[in-house]
Amino acid sequence: MIFLTGFYAFLCTIGFAILFNIPKQNIVPSGLAGALGWVVYTSAQNVLDSIVFSAFLGAFVVGIVGEIFARIYKEPGTIFVVPGIIPLVPGYGLYYAMLKSVENDYDAAIQAGLETFLVAIAIASAIIASTSIGRMIKSGLRVRQLKKQSLK
Amino acid sequence: MLNKKSVREVLDIALYAGQIMLESGAETYRVEETIERICISKGLTAVNSFTIPTGIFLSYTFEDQDFSYVRRIKTSIIDLHIISMVNTFSRTYVTEDIPFEESMKQLKSIRTAPHFPILLQYVSGGVGGGFFALIYGGSPLEAFLAFVTSFFVVLTVHQIGKRTRAFFLKNLGAGMVNTVLAILFVELCNSFGLTADINNIIIGSVMPLVPGVAITNALRDSISGDFVSGVSKLSEAFGIALAIALGVGTILHMRLLMTGGVL
Numbered sequence: 001m002i003f004l005t006g007f008y009a010f011l012c013t014i015g016f017a018i019l020f021n022i023p024k025q026n027i028v029p030s031g032l033a034g035a036l037g038w039v040v041y042t043s044a045q046n047v048l049d050s051i052v053f054s055a056f057l058g059a060f061v062v063g064i065v066g067e068i069f070a071r072i073y074k075e076p077g078t079i080f081v082v083p084g085i086i087p088l089v090p091g092y093g094l095y096y097a098m099l100k101s102v103e104n105d106y107d108a109a110i111q112a113g114l115e116t117f118l119v120a121i122a123i124a125s126a127i128i129a130s131t132s133i134g135r136m137i138k139s140g141l142r143v144r145q146l147k148k149q150s151l152k
Numbered sequence: 153m154l155n156k157k158s159v160r161e162v163l164d165i166a167l168y169a170g171q172i173m174l175e176s177g178a179e180t181y182r183v184e185e186t187i188e189r190i191c192i193s194k195g196l197t198a199v200n201s202f203t204i205p206t207g208i209f210l211s212y213t214f215e216d217q218d219f220s221y222v223r224r225i226k227t228s229i230i231d232l233h234i235i236s237m238v239n240t241f242s243r244t245y246v247t248e249d250i251p252f253e254e255s256m257k258q259l260k261s262i263r264t265a266p267h268f269p270i271l272l273q274y275v276s277g278g279v280g281g282g283f284f285a286l287i288y289g290g291s292p293l294e295a296f297l298a299f300v301t302s303f304f305v306v307l308t309v310h311q312i313g314k315r316t317r318a319f320f321l322k323n324l325g326a327g328m329v330n331t332v333l334a335i336l337f338v339e340l341c342n343s344f345g346l347t348a349d350i351n352n353i354i355i356g357s358v359m360p361l362v363p364g365v366a367i368t369n370a371l372r373d374s375i376s377g378d379f380v381s382g383v384s385k386l387s388e389a390f391g392i393a394l395a396i397a398l399g400v401g402t403i404l405h406m407r408l409l410m411t412g413g414v415l
Contacts, residue, residue: 005286005287008283008286008287009283009287011279011283012279012280012283012284012286012287013280014276014279014280015276015277015278015279015280015281015282015283016276016277016280016359016360017232017276018268018272018273018276019273019276019277019280019306019360020230020231020232021230021231021232021233021234021267021268022232022233023232023233023236026232026236038287074240075236075239076182076235076236076239078178078179078182078232078235079232079235079236082177082230082232082365083232085365085368086280086284086359086364086365087284087287089364089365089367089368090364090367091358091359091362091363091364092288092355092358092359092362094362094363094364094367094389094393095354095355095358095362095393095396095397095400097393098393098394098396098397099397099400099401099404101397102397102398102400102401103401116367120364120367120368120371121371121375123368123371124368124369124371124372124374124375125371125375127368127372128372128375128376
């Protein structure tokens with residue numbers, strides 16, 4: 001079941017990737033990043049019962065996978081991360097909050113709005129965390145390479 | 153050796169590359185880094201660039217004179233292909249010696265690079281919206297209706313976007329189209345004895361519009377210390393969300409008035 005929804009998330013991500021005009025050879029990898037992130041997000045939600053923390057974990061996986069693909073395909077990580085977070089992104093919450101405030105239901109609006117905000121912060125900080133780790137590894141490798149060269 | 157003309161040329165390239173990236177929705181730090189990398193690679197020092205979503209500011213010192221540029225940026229859409237191409241361009245530009253005219257030509261061709269065929273964009277918008285409805289608990293029928301609705305939502309955004317740059321108008325229009333179609337489909341389903349939840353259709357088909365990525369990018373900027381960009385992107389996201397909600401809300405209210413039913 002979870003792999004079926006993972007496949008749906010894969011296609012969902014690809015649809016948005018094309019809408020964002022992604023380079024052709026990166027369509028499938030970005031879909032994979034989105035699918036993996038979604039599978040982690042839903043599994044975490046079953047175990048943890050916290051949308052915000054699950055979104056953090058899901059987005060972190062998207063970020064890490066994005067960094068790996070970035071090295072393989074020699075592209076900036078953003079190319080994979082922007083479509084990859086689409087299934088997690090709290091677009092619906094944002095829309096719902098706005099709709100409720102149009103309908104004068106301020107309690108529901110604030111509840112949905114706050115949750116949206118927290119999920120967005122979770123995703124943003126997860127992406128930053130994974131990107132920084134990617135950069136640390138990259139600069140670590142470079143230092144090691146330079147040391148090797150200087151020893152020769 | 154650097155002279156006044158060659159310095160000017162390097163800055164033109166840097167600024168133009170930064171402008172194209174920013175117009176394609178690249179992160180603030182990436183734009184600033186690209187500009188600074190290009191300038192430093194050609195031996196310029198004391199280069200400062202300050203980037204916000206609506207403009208690039210650049211200043212430098214050469215032969216004891218201060219120079220500065222301001223470039224106003226208008227449109228902002230997400231175009232990953234262009235970001236990728238400018239990234240590759242800046243990598244080769246800093247390592248190789250490409251003459252000014254050649255580089256400018258390359259950047260201009262990047263800016264006008266072809267997109268996916270327009271019909272494919274509509275269809276993939278539909279696919280994205282349809283499967284989004286599916287993963288958030290919609291039935292296959294609702295997902296299919298969300299697919300059709302998203303198709304027309306992306307079409308509306310594109311058609312209005314061609315005629316005006318006002319983001320408010322195009323999101324308002326697309327939100328209205330979205331809701332009208334969703335209501336029609338639900339009524340149609342009801343008359344055939346099928347059940348479809350209007351909310352699931354709207355969730356999926358509103359996704360190509362909602363600024364979820366914009367709000368996440370805004371917070372990313374804020375957390376990494378680009379506070380002005382963060383706030384500016386956040387207010388853009390808020391404006392878009394407001395426009396969509398207004399479009400959807402108006403139609404739902406009209407339906408309520410006409411039928412007297414419950415939402």
